[in-house]
Amino acid sequence: MLNKLKQWKRQQGSDSFEERFQELVKHPIPGHIAIIMDGNGRWAKKRALPRVAGHHEGMKCVRRITKLANELGVETLTLYAFSTENWKRPKMEVEFLMKLPEEFLGTFLPELIEENVQVRMMGSTGALPSNTTKAVTKAMEETRHNDGLILNFALNYGSRSEIIDSMKHVLKDVQNGILDENQINEEVFSSYLMTKDLKDPDLLIRTSGEIRLSNFMLWQLAYTEFFFTDVLWPDFGKEQLTEAIEAYQGRSRRFGGLQSEES
Ligand code: IPE
Numbered sequence: 001m002l003n004k005l006k007q008w009k010r011q012q013g014s015d016s017f018e019e020r021f022q023e024l025v026k027h028p029i030p031g032h033i034a035i036i037m038d039g040n041g042r043w044a045k046k047r048a049l050p051r052v053a054g055h056h057e058g059m060k061c062v063r064r065i066t067k068l069a070n071e072l073g074v075e076t077l078t079l080y081a082f083s084t085e086n087w088k089r090p091k092m093e094v095e096f097l098m099k100l101p102e103e104f105l106g107t108f109l110p111e112l113i114e115e116n117v118q119v120r121m122m123g124s125t126g127a128l129p130s131n132t133t134k135a136v137t138k139a140m141e142e143t144r145h146n147d148g149l150i151l152n153f154a155l156n157y158g159s160r161s162e163i164i165d166s167m168k169h170v171l172k173d174v175q176n177g178i179l180d181e182n183q184i185n186e187e188v189f190s191s192y193l194m195t196k197d198l199k200d201p202d203l204l205i206r207t208s209g210e211i212r213l214s215n216f217m218l219w220q221l222a223y224t225e226f227f228f229t230d231v232l233w234p235d236f237g238k239e240q241l242t243e244a245i246e247a248y249q250g251r252s253r254r255f256g257g258l259q260s261e262e263s
């Protein structure tokens with residue numbers, strides 16, 4: 001009887017994604033998922049709404065995907081929330097975007113604490129409004145001891161400036177005798193990046209149909225699997241996350257070597 005019901009549901013497609021989502025954990029789950037959350041403006045435009053309405057809707061999606069990633073046992077979820085290039089946008093839009101972390105954390109911090117999520121941020125804090133920094137610092141402080149999903153916001157983040165800053169830091173340490181020039185290798189350089197405590201992303205997702213990195217984690221994405229979807233970020237949900245992880249699970253990661261059965 002149950003099987004018949006299942007079969008019928010599958011035919012109807014009513015909960016097939018739910019079932020596929022449940023199946024995901026039977027295969028390797030990406031430890032670190034990074035997402036370029038793009039398409040908020042177009043989502044709003046399609047509905048004749050102001051661009052900021054798309055950003056607001058996108059915030060709800062952050063909550064949804066955080067919960068799902070946590071449920072799947074993903075270790076780190078890095079979300080590109082604001083790039084160093086996004087300052088070029090109209091002042092009003094930038095101001096709205098800067099208020100979102102406060103609103104998001106003001107509403108969902110208790111839930112994140114309850115779900116054992118650890119909030120982190122990467123990006124340069126100097127240019128951020130003090131209320132934004134305060135909200136993020138509070139969240140990081142209050143979730144410091146949590147050991148579930150790491151929710152890492154890339155806020156005022158740009159990969160090129162991250163690399164330049166790290167390079168300057170390396171030079172300074174060499175000049176001060178803290179680091180020997182001959183010791184510099186990939187591992188050492190990685191330890192100077194903002195992601196020093198994180199593993200490189202296993203899966204990168206970009207929404208909205210754009211096929212580019214837009215200055216996101218250029219060093220860290222060297223061997224990451226990419227998944228691009230036309231779906232706009234506010235519409236990204238369980239189905240799309242399932243599709244992305246299924247695609248990842250179907251890939252063969254070789255890191256320049258050969259597949260184990262070929263060696
Ligand atoms: C992504 O959505 C959010 C940020 C870049 C802050 P966009 O605002 O880039 O949306 P589109 O690309 O204009 O649709």
Ligand code: IPE
Pocket residue numbers: 036037038039080081082083086210212214
């Ligand atoms: C990348 O999206 C930055 C974020 C999602 C925060 P953009 O919308 O800024 O990227 P471009 O301008 O299309 O490359």
Ligand code: MG
Pocket residue numbers: 038039040
């Ligand atoms: Mg965009």
